[in-house]
């Protein structure tokens with residue numbers, strides 16, 4: 605499965621996220637205590653930008669209406685009736701790359 609380089613590790617501080625275009629998708633990459641995780645950037649509720657959400661540990665809260673997701677898996681942390689796609693992340697040296705296909 606191909607990976608696309610998106611940024612350097614220093615560009616995403618711990619506890620923050622940034623959005624990148626990966627192929628034909630927009631993906632939010634999170635730094636959780638130095639480990640990097642990627643989920644789709646569009647909230648399944650109404651498309652809120654998850655990279656701009658409130659981040660507490662491995663949970664991001666959508667900035668629009670506060671649905672919450674585990675950024676390590678894409679699972680919803682309250683309710684669990686939906687999820688966001690998650691993507692494998694590779695770090696080589698200081699370069700972060702993200703899979704072009706979601707995890708199955």
Ligand code: FES
Nearest residue numbers: 647649650652666
């Ligand atoms: S768009 Fe994310 S909670 Fe509504």
